[in-house]
Amino acid sequence: EEEDKAKPAGSDGERRGVKRQRDEKDEHGRAYYEFREEAYNSRWETSSFLLSASSFFPFPSSFLSFLYTSDLHFKASKDRYGGQPLFFEKFPGLWSGARSTHGVTKGKICFEAKVTQYLPVKEGSTELPLFRVGWSVDFSHSQLGEDEFSYGYDGRGLKVENGQFEEFGPSFGENDVIGCFANFAGEELVEISFSKNGEEVGTAFQIPKEILADRALLPHVLCKNCAVELNFGQKEEPFFPIPRDYVFIHAVPVEERVRTPLPPKTTEECEVLLMVGLPGSGKTQWAQKHTQENQEKRYNILGTESVLHQMRTKGPEQEELDAKSRDVLLQQAAQCLSKLVQIAPRAKRNYILDQCNVYNSGQRRKLLAFKGFSRKVVVIVPTEDDWKKRLELRKEAEGEDVPESVMLEMKANYSLPEKNDYLDEVLYGELPKEEAQPLVTKYKEEARKLLPPSEKRANRRNNRNKRNRQNRNRGQGYGEGLCRGF
Numbered sequence: 029e030e031e032d033k034a035k036p037a038g039s040d041g042e043r044r045g046v047k048r049q050r051d052e053k054d055e056h057g058r059a060y061y062e063f064r065e066e067a068y069n070s071r072w073e074t075s076s077f078l079l080s081a082s083s084f085f086p087f088p089s090s091f092l093s094f095l096y097t098s099d100l101h102f103k104a105s106k107d108r109y110g111g112q113p114l115f116f117e118k119f120p121g122l123w124s125g126a127r128s129t130h131g132v133t134k135g136k137i138c139f140e141a142k143v144t145q146y147l148p149v150k151e152g153s154t155e156l157p158l159f160r161v162g163w164s165v166d167f168s169h170s171q172l173g174e175d176e177f178s179y180g181y182d183g184r185g186l187k188v189e190n191g192q193f194e195e196f197g198p199s200f201g202e203n204d205v206i207g208c209f210a211n212f213a214g215e216e217l218v219e220i221s222f223s224k225n226g227e228e229v230g231t232a233f234q235i236p237k238e239i240l241a242d243r244a245l246l247p248h249v250l251c252k253n254c255a256v257e258l259n260f261g262q263k264e265e266p267f268f269p270i271p272r273d274y275v276f277i278h279a280v281p282v283e284e285r286v287r288t289p290l291p292p293k294t295t296e297e298c299e300v301l302l303m304v305g306l307p308g309s310g311k312t313q314w315a316q317k318h319t320q321e322n323q324e325k326r327y328n329i330l331g332t333e334s335v336l337h338q339m340r341t342k343g344p345e346q347e348e349l350d351a352k353s354r355d356v357l358l359q360q361a362a363q364c365l366s367k368l369v370q371i372a373p374r375a376k377r378n379y380i381l382d383q384c385n386v387y388n389s390g391q392r393r394k395l396l397a398f399k400g401f402s403r404k405v406v407v408i409v410p411t412e413d414d415w416k417k418r419l420e421l422r423k424e425a426e427g428e429d430v431p432e433s434v435m436l437e438m439k440a441n442y443s444l445p446e447k448n449d450y451l452d453e454v455l456y457g458e459l460p461k462e463e464a465q466p467l468v469t470k471y472k473e474e475a476r477k478l479l480p481p482s483e484k485r486a487n488r489r490n491n492r493n494k495r496n497r498q499n500r501n502r503g504q505g506y507g508e509g510l511c512r513g514f
């Protein structure tokens with residue numbers, strides 16, 4: 029199903045087969061692992077992962093929304109006042125964040141966060157458990173402290189705002205309780221301060237009210253390899269006494285809380301956009317721009333780039349990854365993305381699936397899983413000159429070429445989708461269909477002339493899938509040799 033078995037005119041002797049080179053460069057790179065994951069997952073039936081996701085999403089609490097304003101891979105605790113990363117065993121480097129559905133704009137407000145447990149990781153993993161807690165505004169990134177209007181206290185004793193890390197206070201970890209305080213009482217400044225196990229740490233941030241404007245601050249947690257418990261004031265007694273002039277956010281009258289928009293009530297209100305295009309065509313840029321222009325839809329972009337961002341542990345100084353560690357990270361990101369795409373249909377959200385998705389069978393498999401959603405495909409086909417320029421920019425940014433064998437396979441199997449019973453609409457983000465179709469046909473014909481005969485390609489694909497299964501059974505790529513700081 030993955031490949032069109034029709035051969036171009038001419039005998040096999042007239043075709044120039046491209047033998048796949050198994051050198052280091054050809055085996056590495058983001059596009060390679062994305063392609064390999066797509067090939068591996070193409071053999072699974074849609075229903076198999078629909079059932080597997082059913083237990084991952086409990087109902088949201090009155091404060092922390094685990095279905096809408098948190099990461100898809102943040103798993104709520106049973107009482108709805110805590111949680112942990114969903115994939116901590118397989119992907120120990122993956123950060124998971126959750127933000128409250130309610131915030132405040134006045135008064136002296138607080139909440140508490142306790143690191144209840146360090147989660148077990150596979151033997152040999154170099155990833156250390158970390159926790160970050162603080163306040164952020166709606167629409168800020170789930171990576172607390174790494175963009176504007178996002179303020180965190182990191183377990184390494186650092187404070188972080190807008191991606192800037194500074195030494196602040198004592199480190200903290202398992203069984204420690206961090207008190208988080210927001211003071212709006214000043215005339216010109218909003219002060220954010222913290223405590224550790226009841227002892228004052230001090231003021232970390234002073235935010236001019238003129239800059240913050242009418243934005244509400246919402247409690248926010250970010251964890252890696254640890255479980256957390258939150259006290260918004262729902263507990264009979266706090267973990268530690270709080271200053272007299274502060275109140276827990278749970279005690280703030282409902283009319284004085286700021287509620288973020290409610291999530292969709294039904295899947296019929298949700299939308300999934302499936303990006304389709306060759307590597308480097310501009311899919312990610314289109315997805316990011318569309319998300320910014322339609323903030324009210326709160327799109328979750330599921331793509332390798334976004335997962336890589338959540339697998340990086342940032343700090344005052346960034347460590348450089350060697351080639352092997354970077355390769356492991358890329359492999360893990362591609363595998364993690366596959367898991368996220370599988371569980372996404374169970375959460376009522378709007379999604380953009382930012383992958384190549386050039387195979388017709390892959391398009392069908394993914395869209396069928398989102399039954400009930402408004403299902404659309406966005407095809408990105410730039411002019412040939414623009415595409416070449418973008419590939420060069422991609423190479424400069426990532427330091428790698430798309431492997432030739434991967435690019436040829438994608439070109440040879442590129443299918444422009446048509447509206448059908450599982451696809452409501454096909455949109456073209458750059459060239460319109462009448463201009464895109466001839467280019468895609470040209471790419472397919474060129475690739476088929478360069479690729480080996482279809483039966484050899486089938487054997488190669490079967491061998492590749494066999495290696496993938498063997499690697500997964502051995503646990504290859506999960507937590508081995510991965511350095512932090514990329």
